[in-house]
Amino acid sequence: MAVHLYAICWNEGVMIDFFLRHYEGIVDRFIIFDDHSTDGTAETLRRHPKVDLRTSERRVRNSLVLSMLAIYNEAWKESRGQADWVIVTNIDEHLYHPRMLPYLDDCRHQGVTTIPALGYNMVAAAFPDPPMRLAQAVTRGVPNPYMSKLDVFNPDAVREINYGTGRHQAWPKGRVVWPARDEMMNLHYKHMGRSRVVDRHAALKAGLGSLDRRRGWGFHYDWSKAELAELWEDLEQRGVDVAEPGFEPWGHHLARRWWREPPKERLRGFGWTQWRRLMALRAALG
Numbered sequence: 001m002a003v004h005l006y007a008i009c010w011n012e013g014v015m016i017d018f019f020l021r022h023y024e025g026i027v028d029r030f031i032i033f034d035d036h037s038t039d040g041t042a043e044t045l046r047r048h049p050k051v052d053l054r055t056s057e058r059r060v061r062n063s064l065v066l067s068m069l070a071i072y073n074e075a076w077k078e079s080r081g082q083a084d085w086v087i088v089t090n091i092d093e094h095l096y097h098p099r100m101l102p103y104l105d106d107c108r109h110q111g112v113t114t115i116p117a118l119g120y121n122m123v124a125a126a127f128p129d130p131p132m133r134l135a136q137a138v139t140r141g142v143p144n145p146y147m148s149k150l151d152v153f154n155p156d157a158v159r160e161i162n163y164g165t166g167r168h169q170a171w172p173k174g175r176v177v178w179p180a181r182d183e184m185m186n187l188h189y190k191h192m193g194r195s196r197v198v199d200r201h202a203a204l205k206a207g208l209g210s211l212d213r214r215r216g217w218g219f220h221y222d223w224s225k226a227e228l229a230e231l232w233e234d235l236e237q238r239g240v241d242v243a244e245p246g247f248e249p250w251g252h253h254l255a256r257r258w259w260r261e262p263p264k265e266r267l268r269g270f271g272w273t274q275w276r277r278l279m280a281l282r283a284a285l286g
Helices: 015-023 041-047 064-079 100-110 194-206 210-215 225-238 263-270 274-285
Strands: 003-009 029-034 051-055 085-090 093-096 114-124 140-143 149-153 158-160 185-192
Touching: 003 015, 003 064, 015 041, 015 093, 015 185, 029 041, 029 064, 041 051, 064 085, 085 093, 093 149, 114 225, 140 225
Parallel strands: 003 029, 003 085, 029 051, 114 185
Antiparallel strands: 085 149, 093 185, 114 140, 114 149
16 A cells, blocks of 8 residues: 655754654655755755655745645645555644554545544644654644644545645545544644744744735734733643543544535635634634
8 A cells, every 4th residue: 555645844843853753654755845945854855765855836926825735736646546545734734543554544445535634733832852753742632623634535536636725625526435434633733832833933924925915824923922822821721632542533523524514515615704714713723
Protein backbone atom coordinates (compact mmCIF):
# COMPACT_ATOMS: atom_id res chain seq x y z
CA MET A 1 0.00 0.00 0.00
CA ALA A 2 1.53 3.31 -1.11
CA VAL A 3 0.86 6.67 0.55
CA HIS A 4 1.93 10.06 -0.84
CA LEU A 5 1.75 13.33 1.11
CA TYR A 6 1.41 16.88 -0.23
CA ALA A 7 2.00 20.00 1.87
CA ILE A 8 3.11 23.63 1.67
CA CYS A 9 5.58 25.10 4.13
CA TRP A 10 7.30 28.33 5.05
CA ASN A 11 9.80 28.87 7.91
CA GLU A 12 8.52 25.96 9.97
CA GLY A 13 11.49 25.97 12.36
CA VAL A 14 11.21 23.29 15.03
CA MET A 15 7.84 22.05 13.70
CA ILE A 16 9.31 20.51 10.55
CA ASP A 17 11.22 17.83 12.46
CA PHE A 18 8.10 16.79 14.38
CA PHE A 19 6.14 16.70 11.11
CA LEU A 20 8.64 14.41 9.38
CA ARG A 21 8.93 12.19 12.44
CA HIS A 22 5.17 11.80 12.63
CA TYR A 23 4.62 10.85 8.99
CA GLU A 24 7.80 9.10 7.82
CA GLY A 25 6.59 5.68 9.04
CA ILE A 26 3.32 6.13 7.13
CA VAL A 27 4.28 8.00 3.98
CA ASP A 28 6.30 6.60 1.08
CA ARG A 29 6.80 9.94 -0.66
CA PHE A 30 6.54 13.56 0.50
CA ILE A 31 5.92 16.28 -2.10
CA ILE A 32 6.55 19.54 -0.24
CA PHE A 33 6.17 23.01 -1.75
CA ASP A 34 8.43 25.44 0.10
CA ASP A 35 7.50 29.13 -0.05
CA HIS A 36 11.09 30.46 0.01
CA SER A 37 11.92 29.59 3.64
CA THR A 38 14.89 31.39 5.18
CA ASP A 39 15.26 29.54 8.51
CA GLY A 40 16.76 26.21 7.40
CA THR A 41 13.43 24.47 6.75
CA ALA A 42 14.26 23.80 3.10
CA GLU A 43 17.66 22.38 4.01
CA THR A 44 16.05 19.99 6.52
CA LEU A 45 13.57 18.81 3.91
CA ARG A 46 16.24 18.44 1.23
CA ARG A 47 18.19 16.04 3.46
CA HIS A 48 15.25 13.68 3.98
CA PRO A 49 15.38 10.69 1.59
CA LYS A 50 11.61 10.56 1.06
CA VAL A 51 11.10 14.27 0.30
CA ASP A 52 10.61 15.71 -3.17
CA LEU A 53 11.16 19.43 -2.46
CA ARG A 54 9.64 21.99 -4.79
CA THR A 55 9.17 25.75 -4.81
CA SER A 56 5.78 27.27 -4.07
CA GLU A 57 5.08 30.24 -6.31
CA ARG A 58 2.26 32.81 -6.15
CA ARG A 59 -0.17 31.54 -8.77
CA VAL A 60 -2.59 34.32 -7.82
CA ARG A 61 -0.48 37.45 -7.57
CA ASN A 62 -2.39 39.24 -4.78
CA SER A 63 -3.49 36.22 -2.76
CA LEU A 64 -1.42 33.78 -0.72
CA VAL A 65 -4.58 31.88 0.24
CA LEU A 66 -5.76 31.30 -3.34
CA SER A 67 -2.23 30.43 -4.48
CA MET A 68 -2.07 27.72 -1.81
CA LEU A 69 -5.56 26.54 -2.71
CA ALA A 70 -4.50 26.00 -6.33
CA ILE A 71 -1.72 23.67 -5.17
CA TYR A 72 -3.99 21.79 -2.77
CA ASN A 73 -6.58 21.21 -5.48
CA GLU A 74 -4.24 20.13 -8.27
CA ALA A 75 -0.82 18.86 -7.15
CA TRP A 76 -2.00 15.48 -5.79
CA LYS A 77 -3.23 14.39 -9.24
CA GLU A 78 0.29 13.31 -10.19
CA SER A 79 -0.09 10.42 -7.71
CA ARG A 80 -2.78 8.76 -9.80
CA GLY A 81 -1.74 5.25 -10.70
CA GLN A 82 1.10 5.44 -8.14
CA ALA A 83 -0.49 5.73 -4.68
CA ASP A 84 -3.40 4.05 -2.92
CA TRP A 85 -3.89 7.13 -0.72
CA VAL A 86 -2.82 10.76 -0.83
CA ILE A 87 -2.62 13.00 2.22
CA VAL A 88 -3.06 16.74 1.64
CA THR A 89 -2.23 18.61 4.83
CA ASN A 90 -0.33 21.37 6.63
CA ILE A 91 2.90 21.01 8.58
CA ASP A 92 1.13 21.56 11.92
CA GLU A 93 -1.66 19.05 11.15
CA HIS A 94 -0.84 15.55 12.37
CA LEU A 95 -3.37 12.94 11.27
CA TYR A 96 -3.77 10.31 13.93
CA HIS A 97 -5.31 6.89 14.35
CA PRO A 98 -3.98 4.36 16.88
CA ARG A 99 -3.74 1.83 14.01
CA MET A 100 -2.95 4.19 11.17
CA LEU A 101 -1.64 1.87 8.43
CA PRO A 102 -3.97 -1.05 9.28
CA TYR A 103 -6.89 1.40 9.34
CA LEU A 104 -6.00 2.77 5.90
CA ASP A 105 -5.68 -0.77 4.60
CA ASP A 106 -9.05 -1.72 6.11
CA CYS A 107 -10.67 1.30 4.45
CA ARG A 108 -9.10 0.38 1.12
CA HIS A 109 -10.49 -3.16 1.26
CA GLN A 110 -13.92 -1.87 2.31
CA GLY A 111 -14.10 0.40 -0.75
CA VAL A 112 -13.78 3.66 1.20
CA THR A 113 -12.24 6.41 -0.93
CA THR A 114 -12.48 9.58 1.20
CA ILE A 115 -11.47 9.68 4.88
CA PRO A 116 -12.33 12.80 6.90
CA ALA A 117 -10.49 13.66 10.11
CA LEU A 118 -12.16 15.09 13.20
CA GLY A 119 -10.38 18.31 14.22
CA TYR A 120 -8.77 18.88 17.61
CA ASN A 121 -7.05 22.13 18.55
CA MET A 122 -3.98 20.90 20.43
CA VAL A 123 -2.34 23.10 23.04
CA ALA A 124 0.93 23.08 24.99
CA ALA A 125 3.06 25.71 26.66
CA ALA A 126 6.22 24.42 24.97
CA PHE A 127 7.48 21.78 22.57
CA PRO A 128 8.57 18.41 24.00
CA ASP A 129 12.09 17.07 23.57
CA PRO A 130 12.98 16.76 19.87
CA PRO A 131 13.16 12.92 19.65
CA MET A 132 9.52 12.59 20.67
CA ARG A 133 6.40 12.58 18.50
CA LEU A 134 3.83 15.29 19.19
CA ALA A 135 0.96 12.78 18.93
CA GLN A 136 2.51 10.92 21.87
CA ALA A 137 3.84 13.83 23.94
CA VAL A 138 1.08 16.45 23.48
CA THR A 139 -2.29 14.73 23.59
CA ARG A 140 -4.53 17.40 25.10
CA GLY A 141 -6.84 19.29 22.77
CA VAL A 142 -10.29 20.75 22.21
CA PRO A 143 -12.69 19.40 19.55
CA ASN A 144 -12.93 21.98 16.79
CA PRO A 145 -15.20 21.63 13.74
CA TYR A 146 -13.23 24.29 11.86
CA MET A 147 -10.22 21.94 11.96
CA SER A 148 -12.15 18.89 10.74
CA LYS A 149 -10.90 18.30 7.19
CA LEU A 150 -10.77 15.83 4.33
CA ASP A 151 -7.04 15.19 4.25
CA VAL A 152 -6.92 11.57 3.01
CA PHE A 153 -8.41 10.20 -0.20
CA ASN A 154 -7.88 7.76 -3.04
CA PRO A 155 -6.38 9.70 -5.99
CA ASP A 156 -7.70 7.23 -8.55
CA ALA A 157 -11.29 7.33 -7.26
CA VAL A 158 -11.54 11.10 -6.71
CA ARG A 159 -11.71 13.14 -9.91
CA GLU A 160 -11.64 16.58 -8.25
CA ILE A 161 -11.25 17.34 -4.54
CA ASN A 162 -12.65 20.91 -4.76
CA TYR A 163 -11.30 22.30 -1.50
CA GLY A 164 -12.63 25.57 -0.15
CA THR A 165 -10.24 28.19 1.24
CA GLY A 166 -8.14 26.77 4.05
CA ARG A 167 -9.35 23.24 3.14
CA HIS A 168 -12.04 23.64 5.81
CA GLN A 169 -14.52 21.98 3.49
CA ALA A 170 -14.33 20.01 0.26
CA TRP A 171 -16.75 19.05 -2.49
CA PRO A 172 -15.10 15.90 -3.91
CA LYS A 173 -16.26 14.58 -7.28
CA GLY A 174 -15.83 11.05 -8.57
CA ARG A 175 -16.34 7.81 -6.69
CA VAL A 176 -16.84 9.23 -3.19
CA VAL A 177 -17.33 6.70 -0.38
CA TRP A 178 -17.09 7.85 3.26
CA PRO A 179 -16.28 5.47 6.13
CA ALA A 180 -19.26 4.32 8.20
CA ARG A 181 -17.65 5.78 11.32
CA ASP A 182 -15.29 8.76 11.70
CA GLU A 183 -12.20 7.35 13.42
CA MET A 184 -9.41 9.55 12.04
CA MET A 185 -8.35 12.64 14.01
CA ASN A 186 -6.64 15.79 12.79
CA LEU A 187 -4.42 16.89 15.69
CA HIS A 188 -3.78 20.51 14.80
CA TYR A 189 -0.69 21.72 16.68
CA LYS A 190 -1.35 25.38 16.05
CA HIS A 191 -1.01 26.61 19.64
CA MET A 192 2.42 25.34 20.67
CA GLY A 193 4.34 27.82 22.79
CA ARG A 194 2.69 31.18 23.52
CA SER A 195 5.48 33.48 22.38
CA ARG A 196 6.03 31.36 19.27
CA VAL A 197 2.36 31.69 18.27
CA VAL A 198 2.47 35.48 18.63
CA ASP A 199 5.61 35.71 16.49
CA ARG A 200 4.26 33.21 13.97
CA HIS A 201 1.02 35.15 13.51
CA ALA A 202 2.92 38.36 12.87
CA ALA A 203 5.13 36.67 10.28
CA LEU A 204 2.21 34.99 8.48
CA LYS A 205 0.22 38.21 8.43
CA ALA A 206 3.06 39.89 6.56
CA GLY A 207 2.80 37.26 3.83
CA LEU A 208 -0.87 37.86 3.04
CA GLY A 209 -1.79 39.47 -0.25
CA SER A 210 -4.08 42.46 -0.77
CA LEU A 211 -6.98 40.20 -1.83
CA ASP A 212 -6.52 38.07 1.31
CA ARG A 213 -6.83 41.16 3.49
CA ARG A 214 -9.90 42.48 1.63
CA ARG A 215 -11.71 39.17 2.05
CA GLY A 216 -10.71 38.72 5.68
CA TRP A 217 -8.66 35.56 5.14
CA GLY A 218 -6.15 35.16 7.93
CA PHE A 219 -7.95 37.70 10.12
CA HIS A 220 -6.96 35.75 13.25
CA TYR A 221 -3.37 36.86 12.63
CA ASP A 222 -4.58 40.27 13.88
CA TRP A 223 -5.57 38.98 17.31
CA SER A 224 -3.82 40.79 20.13
CA LYS A 225 -1.65 39.13 22.77
CA ALA A 226 -4.52 39.57 25.23
CA GLU A 227 -6.99 37.82 22.87
CA LEU A 228 -4.56 35.00 22.28
CA ALA A 229 -3.93 34.63 26.02
CA GLU A 230 -7.68 34.40 26.66
CA LEU A 231 -8.03 31.79 23.94
CA TRP A 232 -5.08 29.83 25.32
CA GLU A 233 -6.52 29.70 28.84
CA ASP A 234 -9.86 28.52 27.48
CA LEU A 235 -8.22 25.77 25.44
CA GLU A 236 -6.23 24.57 28.43
CA GLN A 237 -9.37 24.41 30.58
CA ARG A 238 -11.52 22.60 28.04
CA GLY A 239 -8.90 20.24 26.62
CA VAL A 240 -9.37 16.48 26.70
CA ASP A 241 -6.79 13.71 26.40
CA VAL A 242 -7.28 12.19 22.95
CA ALA A 243 -4.81 9.39 23.76
CA GLU A 244 -6.71 8.17 26.83
CA PRO A 245 -7.38 4.40 26.60
CA GLY A 246 -10.83 3.77 25.14
CA PHE A 247 -11.16 7.31 23.73
CA GLU A 248 -13.67 7.28 20.86
CA PRO A 249 -13.50 10.45 18.73
CA TRP A 250 -16.60 9.55 16.71
CA GLY A 251 -18.65 9.64 19.92
CA HIS A 252 -16.83 12.50 21.61
CA HIS A 253 -16.64 15.00 18.74
CA LEU A 254 -20.25 16.21 18.69
CA ALA A 255 -19.89 19.31 16.49
CA ARG A 256 -21.25 19.47 12.93
CA ARG A 257 -19.54 17.34 10.32
CA TRP A 258 -19.97 18.91 6.91
CA TRP A 259 -19.39 15.62 5.07
CA ARG A 260 -22.41 14.07 6.86
CA GLU A 261 -24.75 16.87 5.79
CA PRO A 262 -27.16 16.62 2.83
CA PRO A 263 -25.77 18.36 -0.30
CA LYS A 264 -28.33 21.17 -0.15
CA GLU A 265 -27.35 22.00 3.44
CA ARG A 266 -23.69 22.12 2.50
CA LEU A 267 -24.31 24.38 -0.49
CA ARG A 268 -26.33 26.71 1.71
CA GLY A 269 -23.16 27.39 3.73
CA PHE A 270 -20.95 27.91 0.67
CA GLY A 271 -22.03 31.53 0.18
CA TRP A 272 -21.70 32.79 3.75
CA THR A 273 -20.87 36.44 4.15
CA GLN A 274 -17.55 37.44 5.64
CA TRP A 275 -19.26 38.38 8.89
CA ARG A 276 -20.73 34.92 9.34
CA ARG A 277 -17.38 33.28 8.56
CA LEU A 278 -15.74 35.51 11.13
CA MET A 279 -18.32 34.69 13.80
CA ALA A 280 -18.16 30.97 13.06
CA LEU A 281 -14.39 30.87 13.37
CA ARG A 282 -14.37 32.88 16.57
CA ALA A 283 -16.94 30.54 18.06
CA ALA A 284 -15.00 27.48 16.94
CA LEU A 285 -11.72 28.69 18.40
CA GLY A 286 -13.03 29.64 21.78
